[in-house]
Amino acid sequence: MTAEGSRGAVYRQEDDYDRRMSPYDPSAYPPFAVTVDLVVLTVRRHALCALAVRRGEPPFQGRWALPGGFVRPDEDLGAAAARELVEETGLCAHDPGTPLPEAGNGAHLEQLATYGAPERDPRMRVVSVAHLVLAPDLPAPRAGGDANSARWAPVDELLDQEGGFGREEEQPVPLAFDHARILADGVERARSKIEYSSLATAFCPPEFTVGELRRVYEAVWGVALDPRNFHRKVTGTPGFLVPSGGTTTRQGGRPAQLFRAGGATLLNPPMLRPEV
Amino acid sequence: MTAEGSRGAVYRQEDDYDRRMSPYDPSAYPPFAVTVDLVVLTVRRHALCALAVRRGEPPFQGRWALPGGFVRPDEDLGAAAARELVEETGLCAHDPGTPLPEAGNGAHLEQLATYGAPERDPRMRVVSVAHLVLAPDLPAPRAGGDANSARWAPVDELLDQEGGFGREEEQPVPLAFDHARILADGVERARSKIEYSSLATAFCPPEFTVGELRRVYEAVWGVALDPRNFHRKVTGTPGFLVPSGGTTTRQGGRPAQLFRAGGATLLNPPMLRPEV
DNA sequence: ACAAAAGTGTTGGATTTACACCCATGA
DNA sequence: TCATGGGTGTAAATCCAACACTTTTGT
Numbered sequence A, B: 001m002t003a004e005g006s007r008g009a010v011y012r013q014e015d016d017y018d019r020r021m022s023p024y025d026p027s028a029y030p031p032f033a034v035t036v037d038l039v040v041l042t043v044r045r046h047a048l049c050a051l052a053v054r055r056g057e058p059p060f061q062g063r064w065a066l067p068g069g070f071v072r073p074d075e076d077l078g079a080a081a082a083r084e085l086v087e088e089t090g091l092c093a094h095d096p097g098t099p100l101p102e103a104g105n106g107a108h109l110e111q112l113a114t115y116g117a118p119e120r121d122p123r124m125r126v127v128s129v130a131h132l133v134l135a136p137d138l139p140a141p142r143a144g145g146d147a148n149s150a151r152w153a154p155v156d157e158l159l160d161q162e163g164g165f166g167r168e169e170e171q172p173v174p175l176a177f178d179h180a181r182i183l184a185d186g187v188e189r190a191r192s193k194i195e196y197s198s199l200a201t202a203f204c205p206p207e208f209t210v211g212e213l214r215r216v217y218e219a220v221w222g223v224a225l226d227p228r229n230f231h232r233k234v235t236g237t238p239g240f241l242v243p244s245g246g247t248t249t250r251q252g253g254r255p256a257q258l259f260r261a262g263g264a265t266l267l268n269p270p271m272l273r274p275e276v
Numbered sequence C: 001a002c003a004a005a006a007g008t009g010t011t012g013g014a015t016t017t018a019c020a021c022c023c024a025t026g027a
Numbered sequence D: 001t002c003a004t005g006g007g008t009g010t011a012a013a014t015c016c017a018a019c020a021c022t023t024t025t026g027t
Helices: A077-089 A155-159 A179-196 A199-203 A210-221 A227-236 B077-089 B155-159 B179-196 B199-203 B210-221 B227-236
Strands: A031-044 A047-054 A068-070 A108-115 A126-134 A150-154 A241-248 A256-261 B031-044 B047-054 B068-070 B108-115 B126-134 B150-154 B241-248 B256-261
Touching: A031 A077, A031 A179, A031 A199, A031 A210, A047 A077, A047 A155, A047 A179, A047 A210, A068 A077, A077 A108, A077 A126, A108 A179, A108 B108, A126 A179, A126 A199, A126 B126, A150 A155, A155 A179, A179 A199, A179 A210, A199 A210, A210 A227, A210 A256, B031 B077, B031 B179, B031 B199, B031 B210, B047 B077, B047 B155, B047 B179, B047 B210, B068 B077, B077 B108, B077 B126, B108 B179, B126 B179, B126 B199, B150 B155, B155 B179, B179 B199, B179 B210, B199 B210, B210 B227, B210 B256
Parallel strands: A031 A126, B031 B126
Antiparallel strands: A031 A047, A031 A068, A031 B031, A047 A150, A108 A126, A241 A256, B031 B047, B031 B068, B047 B150, B108 B126, B241 B256
């Protein structure tokens, strides 16, 4: 352990930091590392998937983890998350003020929660501000050019503590650190938020059909919805969808109207998630 | 500025902190101070109020601020918030796992959001994990024995950027730091959460009447509710309230049944907040 | 012609609202 | 007796789930 910056050192523990004067006295407060971790969700092949990166170094070497990195000395938390997102996926999400939901270039980014248990990283005291990203279906992820060190995985698979091997040769090992918990919290947030907000459109391309939007709800909630009532509901909610004029038959069947996301962010009345 | 720990110093900016090996290398990551700030809400005299403490030192000397303090080196975030709460109010709220809502000794504590804009504290780089506390009406707050350095203030008054002087001689100055934003976020969270959860009971004493619970909703939402429909709604929602057997006439009029909070945390169907 | 997906109409039941009305106490 | 808050009944309006049925394409 070095003299300063290590756990267990003795600091002047003034509870009311607000009453302190000295501007920069490192001995007066315990230093933490602050990082951002990203829960990046998308809907692929009718399943809710999250972005995972493979760890190349200990601890948890070889295990899957959420993407993330340090917050820089002069960077806001949301900006750090947006930067990491670009670096890991090429996705551009506009940085909102910390807890403001906001759509950027298709993707939605918001702060999720902060995780700071003392032993969550065995190397040092790390406080991680997790962020949630909802993105449309993307090409295979790049991670520093290295393929197969990053992938989209169904969240059920990543959270499955039991067996449940993926179709591939992937192992059912839990995620590194407390990332399973973070991912579960992010998934829960997404599930409840599409109920009363228009966020489900963040999973869709710029133009989409009502059926495509319905399949997003079905994948995120893991339920089947009545296509007819769903159609009435979403087209009848003011500000949710605006027709873009075109039609498509990319799903087969009768041509479907194309829509864009409307201006409304809060849905009133909300979408109803079927019981159990 | 001292050599290390100050803004603008140059660190090895590895984006992927997960790939680093060295356990405790302070030059490898930028150190932050991590604090918790508390939004403590209660309902007093038919108004939603928040706990504010007066700052005795610069910056923002003499201004009102939210209570808070440093996270200790071996302390979890929720534990730090619970500790600060006890120190400032004597209230006991059980520490939940980070984002888990949980009731302790009457009060509810949950993580709210994290604020880390680079210039939010002029002294140093501080990341503050804000927590939300919902408490029943309390005796006058104590703050280190010093009265009049802590008070309950109506949130409207604390958030009013314009005039709107309080009844007292209090000034309409905005809160210190970014605490107005934090308070506003906390209030918004409380307003929306009592809609679909049983959290409104956290504002009530252990035993309360339906009318008292209704006045909580009215104060938090700032609306008037129909007492008759409200009664049917809350008593008809399974798990929300359980009769404690007793009655009271402390509100005058016909004796009212006393209830305790039931086991349910999520309300289905939710309470409906009247439009506009 | 047939399958598949999009969309409209209709109906019965549940929920919500608005308000009339009665109940039990203290002053 | 009156004022005050507690609590029940009821009818109209609204919302929602279920499903029959029509439309428009590709094969």
